[in-house]
Ligand SMILES: Nc1ccn([C@@H]2O[C@H](COP(=O)(O)OP(=O)(O)OP(=O)(O)O)[C@@H](O)[C@H]2O)c(=O)n1
């Protein structure tokens with residue numbers, strides 16, 4: 243079968259192996275509660291809400307795969323069964339690595355051969371709306387090899403010469419704000435394109451803070467679709483306060 247005539251199968255990989263140092267002491271960030279439910283469970287549900295996603299691979303803390311499996315079994319999707327299914331979505335759990343890049347790679351390695359496109363979604367973005375997920379999937383299915391959701395910036399951004407913490411840092415320049423976007427997840431890819439980037443960039447030893455950045459370095463064009471304010475990343479303590487407020491509002495206004 244040629245690549246063009248192969249049926250699409252989209253999977254989501256959720257890197258959830260980080261510690262959450264910036265959030266402060268406690269359990270690994272993805273396992274911390276948001277509205278009484280682990281953040282990771284919200285993130286898995288956010289992917290599974292998309293009808294396009296039939297498989298979710300969760301990348302657990304290196305020594306936490308069994309705990310994460312139990313936790314997911316205790317929190318099935320609406321329509322799934324406790325200790326059993328997540329409805330029509332399969333959920334695999336694999337152990338992660340020391341860096342986000344290694345964790346994503348572990349998730350990619352677990353994908354079955356019939357997957358053609360993949361979403362990479364931070365466990366730390368538990369509240370991304372399904373409309374954002376679907377618009378990324380649609381752009382990939384329409385032929386874009388790499389797609390990121392992103393928002394315009396509210397703040398002006400300065401490039402600086404980084405100094406010691408607390409010391410004034412010289413400003414090197416002010417990029418034109420209208421050309422800047424703050425990038426979110428899920429980021430969507432043609433699977434072969436992303437695998438090639440992971441192989442190439444890992445071999446050359448360069449780091450990358452997001453997957454699209456790695457694809458860019460291979461010379462492939464990445465496109466942006468509109469992100470969503472509620473797809474923000476829970477990074478610092480104030481983000482958790484905001485996430486609790488957004489979740490409480492959703493629960494009060496719909497059957498979330
Ligand atoms: N070794 C790592 C590091 C990060 N992540 C995941 O990558 C996502 C985005 O990373 P970030 O928000 O930076 O999470 P942490 O690394 O946990 O945060 P911190 O840098 O504050 O420790 C998170 O879902 C995190 O679990 C991962 O799977 N494996």
Ligand SMILES: C[C@](O)(CO)[C@H](O)COP(=O)(O)O
Pocket residue numbers: 342364424425426427451452453475477
């Ligand atoms: C992938 C990402 O969420 C896009 O904004 C971001 O780069 C992750 O960065 P982090 O430092 O690992 O949180």
